Amino acid sequence: MITQKRVLAVVAAGLFTISLGIAQEMSVEESYLQESIENMIIREQSQADGRDTKLVALEYIADAINHGNTSEDVRTALEYLSLEGLTNQVRENGRLMNNFPDVRARAAAYLGEIGTPEAKNTLLKIMLAETEPMVLTEAVKSLAKIGLNDNEETANTISWVVTRFDVLNPDNLLALSALEAFEILAQKNGGLKDPSAVRTILRIADGHYIKPVQDRARQLIFDLRQYSK
Numbered sequence: 001m002i003t004q005k006r007v008l009a010v011v012a013a014g015l016f017t018i019s020l021g022i023a024q025e026m027s028v029e030e031s032y033l034q035e036s037i038e039n040m041i042i043r044e045q046s047q048a049d050g051r052d053t054k055l056v057a058l059e060y061i062a063d064a065i066n067h068g069n070t071s072e073d074v075r076t077a078l079e080y081l082s083l084e085g086l087t088n089q090v091r092e093n094g095r096l097m098n099n100f101p102d103v104r105a106r107a108a109a110y111l112g113e114i115g116t117p118e119a120k121n122t123l124l125k126i127m128l129a130e131t132e133p134m135v136l137t138e139a140v141k142s143l144a145k146i147g148l149n150d151n152e153e154t155a156n157t158i159s160w161v162v163t164r165f166d167v168l169n170p171d172n173l174l175a176l177s178a179l180e181a182f183e184i185l186a187q188k189n190g191g192l193k194d195p196s197a198v199r200t201i202l203r204i205a206d207g208h209y210i211k212p213v214q215d216r217a218r219q220l221i222f223d224l225r226q227y228s229k
Contacts, residue, residue, distance in 0.1 A: 038064055039073035046077040049090070051100045054081055058106050070114045078114065079122045082107035082139075086129045101132040108135055112142025120148045127157050133171040136161055140174070144181035152194035155185055159196040163203065170208045179204065179216050183223070191227030198224070 042064065045057035058081065064074055080088060084107075085099035108126055111119045123146070126139045140161075143154050162178045165171050182201060186192045198221075205217035 035069055035071065038069060039071060039077075042077045043073060046081050049098075051098075051103060054084065054100065054103045055106075057081065058103065058110070061110055065110060065113050070116070072118070075111070075114050075116065075119055075122065078107045078111050078119075079125070082111065082122065082126050082135075083129060086131075101135055104130065104132070105135045105138045108138040108142055111139075112145040115146050117148060120146045120154065124153065124157050127161050133165065133174045137171075137174050137177045140177040140181050144177075144184040147184060147188040149185045149189045152192070152197070155182065155192055155194040155197040158182070159194065159200040162200050163196075166200075166203060166207060172210050172213050175204050175207075175209055176213050176216060179213070179220055183220055186224060186227060192224060 038060070042057055042060050045053055045060060048054070048057075057077065061074055061077060064070075082104050084103055085096060085101075086104075088098070089096060090098040104126070108123065111123050111126075120143065123139050123143050127136065127143075130136050130139065140158055143158065149155055158178050158181055162175060165174060179201065182192060182197055192198065201217050201220055201224075205214050205221065207214070209217075
């Protein structure tokens with residue numbers, strides 16, 4: 001039996017294919033209309049129920065970004081998907097029904113492709129709300145890709161998240177992503193001026209992490225010295 005969700009996905013896929021097919025030779029007005037249709041499909045798919053439908057929405061978003069559509073509508077859809085099961089919760093008899101870490105992780109990764117200050121702000125929001133290391137790791141990578149660190153806000157937030165996990169459950173991949181992010185932020189912003197970032201790096205160097213991660217932290221401390229000269 002064909003479900004309503006399946007019908008929605010098929011119809012959306014058809015509309016999306018048609019909209020891409022007519023995009024080859026268009027006026028400015030037609031191009032704007034095509035993007036509006038694309039954004040509408042992405043919005044409806046991202047807010048529909050079900051993990052599979054949201055994964056379809058992420059495929060549409062990937063295509064949109066690849067052909068240059070990094071509009072506010074796309075960013076808003078990614079924000080919605082990245083907070084699915086956190087601030088956007090659906091419960092039945094008290095049970096959380098929409099906890100999809102894989103959806104949130106992919107949404108966080110695509111926000112790095114958007115690359116705007118607004119995308120950075122969304123990622124910081126994710127960092128404060130998220131509890132899954134795999135999602136946080138993608139968010140950290142995206143923050144590094146964007147490279148914005150106004151008032152050391154990005155470095156400070158990354159430090160807070162790593163320290164939160166370090167206390168109870170150190171995560172090697174999260175720690176390594178944080179170290180790489182600190183390095184990129186320093187390169188793009190003339191060093192790290194947030195004391196908490198330095199403390200976090202030192203904590204990783206001497207903490208309960210595998211040796212390659214510890215060594216990476218020690219090397220980063222050495223490399224950061226160049227910015228104080």
